[in-house]
Structures are given as C-alpha cells and as structure tokens.
Amino acid sequence: MDIIVKNLTKTYGSQKAVDNISFHLKQGEILGFLGPNGAGKTTTMKAISCFIAPTSGEIEVGGYSVKENPDKVKSLLGYLPESNPLYTDMGVIDYLKYVAELQKVPKEKVKSRVAEMIAVCGLEAEKHKIIGELSKGYRQRVGLAQAMIHDPEVLILDEPTTGLDPNQIIEIRELIKRIGREKTVILSSHILAEVEATCDRILIINKGSIVADGSYETLSKKATSSEIIHVGIEGGEFDTVYQALKELPTIAMVDVKSAEENTFDIQSKPDMVSAKAIFDLCVENKWYLSQLTPIETKLEDIFHELTAN
Amino acid sequence: MRQIWIIAKRELQSFFDSLIAYIMMIAFLGFSGFFTWLYGGDVFFVGQASLQTFFEVAYWTLFFFIPALTMRLFAEENRSGTIELLLTRPVSDWQVVTGKFLSTVILIAIALLLTVPYYITVANIGNIDHGAVITGYLGLILMSAAYISIGIYTSSITNNQIVAFLLTIFIGIFFHLICGILAHSMGGTMGTFFNYLSLQNHFNSIARGVIDSRDIIYFASIITLGLVATEATLARRNASK
Ligand SMILES: Nc1ncnc2c1ncn2[C@@H]1O[C@H](COP(=O)(O)OP(=O)(O)OP(=O)(O)O)[C@@H](O)[C@H]1O
Numbered sequence: 001m002d003i004i005v006k007n008l009t010k011t012y013g014s015q016k017a018v019d020n021i022s023f024h025l026k027q028g029e030i031l032g033f034l035g036p037n038g039a040g041k042t043t044t045m046k047a048i049s050c051f052i053a054p055t056s057g058e059i060e061v062g063g064y065s066v067k068e069n070p071d072k073v074k075s076l077l078g079y080l081p082e083s084n085p086l087y088t089d090m091g092v093i094d095y096l097k098y099v100a101e102l103q104k105v106p107k108e109k110v111k112s113r114v115a116e117m118i119a120v121c122g123l124e125a126e127k128h129k130i131i132g133e134l135s136k137g138y139r140q141r142v143g144l145a146q147a148m149i150h151d152p153e154v155l156i157l158d159e160p161t162t163g164l165d166p167n168q169i170i171e172i173r174e175l176i177k178r179i180g181r182e183k184t185v186i187l188s189s190h191i192l193a194e195v196e197a198t199c200d201r202i203l204i205i206n207k208g209s210i211v212a213d214g215s216y217e218t219l220s221k222k223a224t225s226s227e228i229i230h231v232g233i234e235g236g237e238f239d240t241v242y243q244a245l246k247e248l249p250t251i252a253m254v255d256v257k258s259a260e261e262n263t264f265d266i267q268s269k270p271d272m273v274s275a276k277a278i279f280d281l282c283v284e285n286k287w288y289l290s291q292l293t294p295i296e297t298k299l300e301d302i303f304h305e306l307t308a309n
Numbered sequence: 310m311r312q313i314w315i316i317a318k319r320e321l322q323s324f325f326d327s328l329i330a331y332i333m334m335i336a337f338l339g340f341s342g343f344f345t346w347l348y349g350g351d352v353f354f355v356g357q358a359s360l361q362t363f364f365e366v367a368y369w370t371l372f373f374f375i376p377a378l379t380m381r382l383f384a385e386e387n388r389s390g391t392i393e394l395l396l397t398r399p400v401s402d403w404q405v406v407t408g409k410f411l412s413t414v415i416l417i418a419i420a421l422l423l424t425v426p427y428y429i430t431v432a433n434i435g436n437i438d439h440g441a442v443i444t445g446y447l448g449l450i451l452m453s454a455a456y457i458s459i460g461i462y463t464s465s466i467t468n469n470q471i472v473a474f475l476l477t478i479f480i481g482i483f484f485h486l487i488c489g490i491l492a493h494s495m496g497g498t499m500g501t502f503f504n505y506l507s508l509q510n511h512f513n514s515i516a517r518g519v520i521d522s523r524d525i526i527y528f529a530s531i532i533t534l535g536l537v538a539t540e541a542t543l544a545r546r547n548a549s550k
C-alpha cells in the first residue's frame with residue numbers, strides 16, 4: 001500500500017515544523033526517517049497517522065486521503081508514537097484486547113492476535129502484569145504489539161527500538177524487515193546503524209525540509225564524489241614520503257594521521273583513483289606499503305554533512 | 310456505535326478497577342440512605358411516603374461526585390499522551406467523546422438503580438406518588454448527564470485532574486445556585502433569563518412530577534453544548550496555534 005505525501009506543510013504559530021515535503025513510498029519499502037532533533041520527523045508521522053491535520057498539502061495512504069477518509073486510513077495503519085503512551089492502569093492482555101477491538105479485529109480472531117503479538121514481541125513472561133509495572137523496554141514492546149495487533153498494511157514507528165535491550169533490538173529489526181517485505185513501513189531513528197541495517201530507503205530531513213532521499217548506496221555516492229584512502233608507508237623518512245605524496249598528480253589533499261607511523265588519509269581529485277600511483281611511488285623509492293584501505297563514507301558523515309549548520 | 314461502546318466499556322472497567330466506582334457508590338448509597346431514613350425528613354415521623362428528601366440529598370451528593378468521576382476522563386489522557394493513541398484508531402473524535410460520556414452516565418445509572426430498594430421500602434409504608442418518583446429519577450439522570458457533559462468538557466481543556474474538578478464544581482455552582490440567586494434578586498427580563506438557566510429550578514420542576522418540554526430542552530441543550538465543546542477542544546490540536 002503506497003503512501004503519498006504531497007507538499008506537506010505544518011506550522012506551529014510562526015514556526016514551520018514541516019516545510020513543503022513530498023515523497024512517494026511504495027508497498028514493500030521500509031523508509032528510514034533521519035534528521036536532527038526538531039527536524040520534523042514526529043510531526044510528519046503524526047500527520048500521516050491522522051493525529052494532526054496538515055496546515056497544507058495532501059497525504060494519501062493506499063489511495064485514501066487522510067483528510068477525506070481518516071477512519072479508513074486509520075484502520076490501515078499501525079502507529080507507535082514517539083513517547084509510547086500507554087494506559088498504565090491496564091493489564092497487558094486487556095490493553096491489547098482493547099486495541100484489537102478498536103481496530104475492528106473480528107471478534108473470533110482477537111484472542112489469537114493478542115497471543116501472537118505477545119509471542120512476537122517477547123511479552124510472554126510479563127503478560128499478566130499491569131502496564132504500569134513493566135520496565136521501559138517491556139513497555140516499548142507493548143507499544144509495538146499494539147501497533148501491529150491488527151496486522152496493518154502500513155506501519156509508522158517513531159523511534160521503535162528506544163529502550164530495548166540489544167537482543168530485542170535485533171529481533172525487532174528482523175521483525176520489521178520481515179513485515180517490510182509485504183507491507184509499507186516508516187520508521188524514525190537516531191541510530192544510524194539501525195537505519196542502515198533495516199531500511200531500503202533513507203530520507204533525511206533538516207529543519208522541516210528533505211535534504212536527502214534514496215537508498216544508502218545512492219546517498220553515499222552522492223555525498224562523496226572523490227575517494228578517500230588510508231595509507232601507511234614504511235621504509236622512508238616522514239618528510240620525503242609526505243612531500244612525494246603531495247606531488248602525485250591524482251591527489252588533491254594529504255592529511256597526516258601519524259608522523260611516527262607514516263600514515264596518511266589521502267583524498268583523490270574528483271573522479272580519479274590514486275592507488276596505482278601510490279603503489280608505483282613506493283616501488284620507485286623502495287618503500288613499502290603497510291596499509292592501503294579505501295575509507296567508505298559512513299552514514300554518519302552523510303548525515304553530518306547534510307544537517308550540520 | 311460499536312466503537313462508542315468499546316470506549317465506554319473500557320472507561321467503566323477503569324472506574325471499577327481503580328475502585329472509584331465502589332467508593333462513589335458506597336458513599337452515594339450511604340449519604341442518601343442516611344438522610345432519607347434517619348435524619349431530618351424522617352419518613353417514619355413525617356408519616357408521608359415520599360422520596361422528596363432522598364432526591365434532594367442525591368442531587369447534592371451527585372453534585373460533588375460527578376466532577377470526581379469526570380475529571381480523569383480527558384485530563385489523564387492529555388497528561389500521559391494516550392490521547393494520541395486513542396485518536397489514531399479508527400474512531401472519530403465524536404465517538405471518543407460520547408463513549409466517555411456514556412460510561413459515566415451508565416455508572417450513575419447503576420448507582421441510582423441500587424437505590425430502588427429505598428423506593429420499594431417507602432412504597433410499602435404508605436401511599437406514594439409513583440409518578441413523582443419516576444420523574445424524580447428522570448430528573449436526577451438528566452441533571453447528572455448535563456453535569457457529566459460539563460465535567461468532560463473541563464477535563465478536556467486541561468491535563469490536570471484537580472483543575473478539571475474545580476472548574477466543574479465552579480461551573481456547577483453557577484448553574485445550581487448563583488443563577489437562582491441572581492434570578493431572585495434581579496427580576497425583570499434578566500431575572501427570567503437566570504431563572505431559566507438555573508439547573509435547580511428545572512430539576513425541581515421535574516422532580517415535582519411535571520415533565521415540561523422546556524425542562525427537557527434545557528438539559529438536552531447543556532448536554533449537547535458540553536459534548537460539542539469537548540469535540541471542538543479535541544479538534545484544536547489541528548489548529549496552528
Ligand atoms: N505541539 C507543538 N507545538 C508547538 N511546536 C511544536 C509542537 N510539536 C512540535 N513542535 C515543533 O516542531 C518542530 C519539529 O518537531 P518534531 O517533534 O517533529 O521533531 P523531530 O524531528 O521528531 O525531533 P526529535 O528527533 O527530537 O524527535 C520542533 O521545532 C518542535 O518544537
């Protein structure tokens with residue numbers, strides 16, 4: 001089920017929390033929503049989940065407009081809000097049953113869905129407790145369970161793995177990936193490795209506007225037009241090696257990492273490669289290479305580059 | 310309708326789970342029983358089989374109990390943020406409002422049903438005006454419903470239960486007492502106006518056994534007004550403040 005966001009804008013007073021963003025998410029895609037604090041991620045997700053109405057712009061979920069058919073849209077999607085609010089005075093099972101009923105799960109299926117969610121989210125041992133008695137991580141699991149209780153076509157998860165232990169994080173990521181094969185998922189996170197590992201597509205927003213949109217591969221290509229190599233050269237004096245490297249025609253910049261160990265980060269000129277030239281240089285001078293590794297641009301760098309002021 | 314009932318059921322459950330429902334019922338039965346049987350208008354001495362005292366006492370007991378019941382309904386959801394979960398389910402704002410309203414009306418109705426034994430006992434003592442009893446109950450239900458809708462509204466505009474409670478009492482005092490007093494002291498058109506606003510007048514006229522459409526319209530308008538205002542408060546989250 002596709003999600004289409006067209007020119008979405010949401011203003012709070014004079015502040016534009018979300019400023020004219022548009023994207024089209026197809027069924028079977030997992031979208032990772034990245035952005036610094038206050039970028040507008042939560043606001044966008046709230047608008048898609050019909051909690052707040054956009055100031056302007058259109059949102060369609062599975063062909064239904066959020067404005068005209070909110071009930072239909074709401075029944076198609078499962079939503080986990082950022083702060084994971086729960087009725088702390090209710091029992092885990094009672095709560096899940098209540099949500100299942102509200103989500104119009106057929107009566108005869110309510111029980112089996114609740115049991116399934118309890119199993120999937122690892123709540124078996126805690127299911128007889130009152131939600132208020134649960135630890136933060138278990139509450140988060142209840143939050144996830146209620147979002148998925150009606151097997152929604154679209155999942156909107158605002159920072160789903162906060163508070164989970166490392167084992168559970170991996171399990172939930174796997175679960176999201178599995179769900180994402182057939183359904184449509186949007187998740188926001190501040191853990192870049194998580195987004196890299198789970199999402200097919202990454203959307204970075206900053207101050208309410210989209211600054212990058214694409215798969216991890218396309219983003220990293222876009223962010224770096226020139227390669228960076230980490231090299232270590234032994235068998236020569238630091239100064240001579242440094243000088244010789246700088247004079248290589250393909251190299252744009254040499255950054256000294258350690259003068260004692262003769263290691264450098266080398267940035268090639270745009271669209272040029274320097275590995276062969278460095279190798280030849282060493283052979284010529286009877287030096288030898290102790291290290292030669294291309295440095296991949298990490299999502300952190302892309303994120304930093306696009307969102308730092 | 311199903312959605313309204315699901316919400317009402319959960320609220321009712323929560324009233325009972327948190328013991329508020331039991332406390333309220335015991336106190337309500339206790340107070341009204343005490344005053345009806347033992348104190349003041351003692352049915353045995355008056356020698357007249359009437360539930361007039363009971364209705365008067367029930368009226369004032371509900372006056373304080375209803376705000377305590379309704380204060381939680383939205384204020385707590387606003388405070389904890391669960392309102393976001395509720396309103397992103399396939400329910401409309403209106404269904405949420407009416408579901409919560411219904412839950413409290415049902416609770417009050419249960420409490421009133423439990424007082425039916427009073428009626429039966431009194432009816433055994435002497436000749437009772439059955440019509441007046443029925444309209445008395447009707448008056449209590451109408452007055453409660455109106456008051457509940459006010460309580461739900463004040464609960465929706467704050468995330469602090471105490472604020473909601475005090476506001477409801479305050480608005481209640483206005484409708485119950487101040488309107489009556491103003492009507493008395495002002496006279497003229499303003500007097501008639503406040504006289505019409507006075508909740509107690511309408512309650513009394515119904516409790517006396519006369520069902521006047523004006524009284525019904527009065528209560529129905531307060532109920533509708535409170536519920537619509539609550540829905541409007543919920544919708545305010547969409548406004549660009
Ligand atoms: N109810 C509100 N009233 C006023 N301003 C708001 C409201 N909700 C959000 N904002 C503002 O909108 C902007 C975007 O907030 P939003 O919660 O969408 O950020 P976010 O990207 O989710 O950030 P975070 O990573 O911290 O969760 C912020 O500047 C915030 O102050």
Ligand SMILES: [Mg+2]
Pocket residue numbers: 041042043082158
């Ligand atoms: Mg957020």
